[in-house]
Amino acid sequence: MLGSVQRGGRGASMTALNQYQRLEATGRWRETVAAKARDVIVSFGDATLVLSDPGSDLPLAHWSLPAVMRLNPGEQPARYAPGADDGEMVEIEDDLMISAIEKVHHVIESNRPRRTRVRHWVLLLALLGAAVAGLFWLPSALLRHAVDIAPPAQRAEIGQMVLAEIEKTTGSGCSRPSGDMVRRRLAQRLIGPEADIVVLPGTLEAARRLPGPVTVIGQNTIAGPDSPEIAAGHVLAAQAATLDADPLLEALRFAGTRATFELLTKGSLQPAALAGYGEYLLSRPAARPDDEILLGYFARAEISSEPYARALDPTGEAVLGLIEADPFRTQTPKPVLSVREWQALREICDQ
Numbered sequence: 001m002l003g004s005v006q007r008g009g010r011g012a013s014m015t016a017l018n019q020y021q022r023l024e025a026t027g028r029w030r031e032t033v034a035a036k037a038r039d040v041i042v043s044f045g046d047a048t049l050v051l052s053d054p055g056s057d058l059p060l061a062h063w064s065l066p067a068v069m070r071l072n073p074g075e076q077p078a079r080y081a082p083g084a085d086d087g088e089m090v091e092i093e094d095d096l097m098i099s100a101i102e103k104v105h106h107v108i109e110s111n112r113p114r115r116t117r118v119r120h121w122v123l124l125l126a127l128l129g130a131a132v133a134g135l136f137w138l139p140s141a142l143l144r145h146a147v148d149i150a151p152p153a154q155r156a157e158i159g160q161m162v163l164a165e166i167e168k169t170t171g172s173g174c175s176r177p178s179g180d181m182v183r184r185r186l187a188q189r190l191i192g193p194e195a196d197i198v199v200l201p202g203t204l205e206a207a208r209r210l211p212g213p214v215t216v217i218g219q220n221t222i223a224g225p226d227s228p229e230i231a232a233g234h235v236l237a238a239q240a241a242t243l244d245a246d247p248l249l250e251a252l253r254f255a256g257t258r259a260t261f262e263l264l265t266k267g268s269l270q271p272a273a274l275a276g277y278g279e280y281l282l283s284r285p286a287a288r289p290d291d292e293i294l295l296g297y298f299a300r301a302e303i304s305s306e307p308y309a310r311a312l313d314p315t316g317e318a319v320l321g322l323i324e325a326d327p328f329r330t331q332t333p334k335p336v337l338s339v340r341e342w343q344a345l346r347e348i349c350d351q
Contacts, residue, residue: 025097033087139257159212165278173198179348206286207238211248228336233308236297240289291321299327302334
């Protein structure tokens with residue numbers, strides 16, 4: 001066998017592989033177990049062990065250095081294979097080449113745990129990221145699912161809980177037999193067959209739609225110079241606002257993830273979960289729906305939108321869209337209430 005040849009040296013700071021880049025030695029190579037052994041030149045490539053024909057210098061095989069394994073540790077000549085289950089084998093007698101292969105392989109093996117630790121850290125960070133994302137995504141998904149599957153009876157039950165919380169701040173809803181008949185009839189016309197309007201004593205900034213078919217208005221909405229058209233406009237605006245903000249979703253967001261989970265699993269919400277929600281709800285400004293959407297509600301109810309718009313802004317500047325696109329600007333709208341009905345509704349909070 002020819003001895004090894006090291007063509008030129010490099011500094012001590014080089015990696016083990018670079019240190020032996022120009023090292024060559026002869027060896028005996030079998031392509032398969034049954035193949036006849038032939039002479040080859042063994043040298044280092046880029047993270048590979050290269051086996052070349054000594055006559056033409058053409059490479060015959062490239063073995064991945066991390067996968068190279070010694071078949072007979074401690075024995076001479078050293079025999080190597082490109083993998084555990086491979087029939088290919090090379091036999092090397094040169095001590096310097098054997099030492100170089102062992103050293104490079106040792107360096108690669110010693111670096112593996114560090115890469116494994118890096119992979120572990122990457123995996124841990126990925127799991128941590130997924131957990132953090134879950135903390136933000138899961139509550140929102142849970143709320144949406146609860147809202148999507150809530151039956152009307154469940155919505156109505158939660159709506160009554162919210163109403164009870166509001167009444168802790170405003171006092172109980174007003175009630176007189178004649179006024180009750182009018183508010184229910186008005187609710188059916190503006191909202192739907194099972195709907196209800198509750199008049200709360202005192203002042204309320206605007207009408208608020210609660211979960212279920214209940215809308216609350218303040219006594220101020222039916223008192224003073226206001227007309228039935230203005231009161232109806234507030235109710236319609238509350239309905240239009242629910243297209244962007246479902247009142248059940250808002251209530252469950254206040255109640256929290258745990259209460260929502262209990263609602264999904266047990267079918268009911270504990271009243272304590274909404275403690276303080278009435279005061280919180282009334283402290284927030286009522287959402288103003290898009291003019292185009294709101295005008296659709298006025299058109300379906302056959303009510304002019306201008307009286308409501310003028311009540312919001314007597315100058316008309318901020319509500320120009322509701323005035324100019326009034327569906328009954330050139331037509332006569334259907335009366336909201338008769339004079340007698342309007343008077344009965346206005347007296348609903350009288351003692």
